[in-house]
Amino acid sequence: MTTAPNRDDSRHFPRVRQWALACAICLCAVATATDALAQQRAPMLVFAQEAPPPTLDPYFSTSVSTRNVAMHIFETLVTRDENNAIVPNLADKITEAPDGLSYTFTLRRGIKFHNGQEMTSADVKASYERYLRVALQKVILAPVSAIETPDAYTVVLRLSRKVPVFLDEMSSFVTPLAILPASQRDREGGKIDMIGTGPLQFVEWQADSHIRLKRFADYVPDARYKGTDGFAGHKEIFFNQVDFKLVKDPGARVAGLEAGQFHIIEDLPIESAKRLAGNKALTLYDLKNWWLHGAWVNHSKPPTNDIRIRRAIQIALDMEEIMEIATDGAYVLQPGLQYPGNPYYVTTGAQYYNKKDPAGARKLLAEAGYKGEEIVIITNSSYQTMYKAAQVVAEQLKGAGFKVRVDVFDWATAMARRKDGNAWNLWFTGQGTGPSVGPFAAMKDVVSPQKNQITADPVIDALYAELISGTTVEARKATFAKFQERVYDQVLFLKFGDLTRKQASRANVKGFVPYRIPRMWNVRIED
């Protein structure tokens, strides 16, 4: 009789042992890999920024210092890439209706907030409703008549009128349309919980000391991008923690960088940049086109209410001398109100730019019957480039026959004085974020009701209305060319030049690419 062979226990156990051994090896491998990955991630990155943010609520501030931090915590549906083109971020797909009266956003799936909840269309709707209520730039969503959420991953914005530049506006990073959890909908401005979808999550904010963020473990980098790309891109954080140290004094920032206390610093003074140029322990960066350096011109207060006086001021100025002294050589001279390489870059009005003609100015003053009325310049002590530019402009104008008075205030007082149309003729400033966002934000301040020149200019108002309703880039560019020409022709703004900002890091910091904000993603420290 043949019997079926029995399983021999002594042969069975070795197989079990083999499986157990294999599992153990796998577990060890995973643990080792995880540990290795954690070890690749350095404990902390320290960035020193110059100004404390007034708030971290992205809806409630236009400040750079807010954006520096907030754009690591929060994200938007659409944003800008490295070349300022509009790109999707939290949106997977964007569809504009043929009549331009609605936009459908399909959301990326599996996006988590820092509190663990998944982002859905309800959160987008609540965020936009809050934006319409409290945001400083809620005018962006003013054309939206309804926000529909047909399903958990679809948002439809219905517009009351066609706005060809709607996505340009939505992707603006001046006051970004960050997506917050629906629970934040009824929070007042500046009073939200710091919960976003960004690669870093909020830990603490010790005012006058630091803002601490930590890596968001559940962040899923956007696979559509290969690396750093504007405010979008493939974002990976290689640190457990990122500290934004608030270091107002530039000398202290530089010293901290040299001593190794800081890995990256914002705004390296030019004098320090020259001294540190040969320091192999550091890497210096040029952030070109940081802002348009210039001055608003008051069209209501005499004598600059006279176009001949304004023209005389415009042609008298030597922009090279102004920018050289104001920025210690960190500048580019070009007449555009957009930067070269930008799709809307034009050079109309260049015939008025950098004329260096004090003789011509004197002739115009004589024609205008100038009797020595004072030109009041307002500048501030908070931004040295503006302060120095004002001093140089004052001397150049005196050389051309003007009587000039320079009033220097702290920044808050200077801003308040600008609102008084009887207090100034020239008000010194730097136009930063606006021009970098695009032509619709570049000189929006000359358009009513803002009209920084105090007196409304109906022609510029009409040109702006035409600009934002142009249906193609070519049409809008043509209008912007006329807009820029008008700014120069009527001397609505005196542009001096484009300021280059200097930044610096330790030499072992890799992957840092200067941008409108200091991006901490894809940055590593190499030993």
Place this chain on the structure above:
Amino acid sequence: MAELVLRRLLSAIPVLLLVTLISASIMQLVPGDPALVIAGSNASDAEIQQVRQALGLDRSFGVRLLEWYGGLLRGDLGQSMLLNRSVTDAILERLPVTLALAGFALVLTVAIGVPIGVIAALKANTIIDQAVLVVALIGVSVPNFWLGLMLIVSFGVWFDILPAGGYTPFADSPVEWVRSLILPGISLAMLQIGLLARITRATMLEVLRQDYVRTARAKGLPLRMVVGQHALRNVLVPVVTVIGISFGLLLSGSVVIETVYSIPGMGRLLASAIFSRDYPVIQGGLLVTATVLVLLNLVVDLLYAVIDPRIKHDGRS
């Protein structure tokens, strides 16, 4: 003694209220709008108005001031317009830092200023005396922000033996806490060391000329005993006055050093609040600072009675 303390505390209340009223009124006269600071220089009038409403700035100054005093009675100093926290929390975070820095600087001031002043007096008109006077002169002449930057560059960067800035709380690491206070403490203390050394020297010289000191020396007492047991105590009353004033100056003068060294103290808080027109922080911060100074004066007065038993605070002395 208890009566004195109570009397002084009660009399301080109207002083403190006056400080807050004056500071609030002055800030209203200073141009500048916190709503504009938040909204940005290119904000439209509508945006600025929206921020003003959110911050409650659309109400009159009188209403806001009364509301603040009402909160004060409940121990509530109000909400910062810019820091996203209560004024009380903001101050409680920073006051210990400034007190630590000023206290450290005071220890340096007394530990260095008094001994070198005594030595200079004992060695009057010698090279040692001249050296002390030169050191004192340097201390009162050198701007403390320049000294601070030089110390940062030398010890923080070149030699890399002390932190170039920042502050480590005591609870995080006592050793690092001390290290983070050394350079700013020296920067802050130099001026006061110079002043205290000179005053100690002058007072000691006067005391050494007194009959009882001459008698003690004539009796053969060692110099150490004459100075330590007889002269020094008589020097201390004016010196303690100066130390009290010094601590007040160290507290109020910390803003520059805190800025240079990026120390999150009361000085920086107040300076930042003034520049950004954060009215509740300004009022609350000045109230707390004035309170500290009032208490400091009281402590100094009480110390007089300890040092010199002849001094009584009931009107008889």
